[in-house]
Amino acid sequence: MSLRSPMSRVLGLGSAKDGTTHWWAQRVTAVALIPLTLWFLISLLTLPGLDYETVRTWLCVPITGFLAVLLVTVLTYHSYLGTQVIVEDYVTSTGMKVLSLMVLRFLYILAGGAGIFAILRVVFGFARL
Amino acid sequence: MPARVRPTSPHAEIYRWQIGNTLSILHRVTGAALALGLIALSYWLVSLAGGPDSYISAARFFEGPVGLIVLFGWTFAFLFHLLNGIRHLFWDAGRGFERTPRQLSGWAAVLGAIALTLCVAAWVWSRLS
Numbered sequence: 001m002s003l004r005s006p007m008s009r010v011l012g013l014g015s016a017k018d019g020t021t022h023w024w025a026q027r028v029t030a031v032a033l034i035p036l037t038l039w040f041l042i043s044l045l046t047l048p049g050l051d052y053e054t055v056r057t058w059l060c061v062p063i064t065g066f067l068a069v070l071l072v073t074v075l076t077y078h079s080y081l082g083t084q085v086i087v088e089d090y091v092t093s094t095g096m097k098v099l100s101l102m103v104l105r106f107l108y109i110l111a112g113g114a115g116i117f118a119i120l121r122v123v124f125g126f127a128r129l
Numbered sequence: 130m131p132a133r134v135r136p137t138s139p140h141a142e143i144y145r146w147q148i149g150n151t152l153s154i155l156h157r158v159t160g161a162a163l164a165l166g167l168i169a170l171s172y173w174l175v176s177l178a179g180g181p182d183s184y185i186s187a188a189r190f191f192e193g194p195v196g197l198i199v200l201f202g203w204t205f206a207f208l209f210h211l212l213n214g215i216r217h218l219f220w221d222a223g224r225g226f227e228r229t230p231r232q233l234s235g236w237a238a239v240l241g242a243i244a245l246t247l248c249v250a251a252w253v254w255s256r257l258s
Contacts, residue, residue, distance in 0.1 A: 027221060030214055037207065045252055052184040055177060072170070079167050082160045115171035118178035 022081060029078035036071045056122060065123040069116055076112030080105065148235045155239075156213050159206035166203045204249050209242035 002009070013019040043064070047054055058064055083104060091097045144150065176187035190196045216234045219225045225234055 027218065030218065034211065034215070037211065041204075041207070041249075045249065050188065052177070052181045052188075055184075059177070068174075072174070075167055075170075079160075079164045082157075083164050086157065086161060111168050111171045115167075115174045118171070118174035121178040122174075 022084075026078065026081045029074050029081065032074050033071075033078055036067065036074060039067060040071055059119065059122050060125075062123075065119055068119050072112055072115040072119065076108055076115070080108040083108075148232055152213055152235050152238065156210060156217075159210045159213075162206045163203065163210060166206070169199075169203070201246065201250060205242055205246040208245045208249075209238060212238040212241050 011019075043058070044050065047058055059068060084101060087097065087100045087104060091100050173187055173191070176183045191200060213235075216225070216238055219234070225231060
């Protein structure tokens with residue numbers, strides 16, 4: 001006999017109330033990051049140099065800028081999901097946990113947002129007015 | 130407070146140290162290190178968006194001895210997290226749980242990451258000199 005209510009069984013969300021959402025998002029972003037990160041690493045290693053003009057020219061190629069935005073976005077999301085679990089595992093007091101998770105989320109949006117904004121600024125060139 | 134000490138489940142220290150738990154810990158440690166790498170990636174992109182002068186000041190850090198050591202640390206962390214992550218994805222698909230494939234894939238992930246890091250280092254070294 002199950003002690004779970006019919007409603008809880010239908011929703012399938014368990015005691016954490018979000019079911020497999022977090023776990024699944026971590027896997028989907030992991031799979032997406034395999035080609036994205038390898039593309040980024042190999043691109044940097046095979047560029048003729050890493051000086052300002054070379055990197056800027058490379059990033060201004062439409063497909064490069066597009067993939068770079070995707071990379072930073074998915075990387076930020078995947079990394080947030082991972083560090084969130086680390087905080088949840090090691091920060092035991094509820095108040096500190098809520099506070100750290102909030103600060104963590106702010107930091108990630110800051111880092112990811114700055115990265116994406118920087119790419120767009122380079123690509124669309126409104127840095128030099 | 131309880132009146133007497135209740136029995137608790139066995140904690141981590143009673144278990145023998147082996148490849149499985151070592152790589153599990155290493156996966157989390159490299160993930161945390163790569164979270165810092167994301168901040169560095171954003172910093173690098175922002176410096177690029179800031180123009181040649183700010184890019185040069187960021188590049189000067191990454192080209193210095195400390196910067197190079199940190200970059201190779203991140204290269205290893207990334208390659209290990211990638212290979213061990215693929216291992217985790219196979220487990221998620223229900224494959225590779227048997228003793229032999231589990232341990233072999235573990236060694237493949239560590240040694241593969243070390244070998245690929247050395248390849249990247251050799252490649253960068255050959256381009257620099």
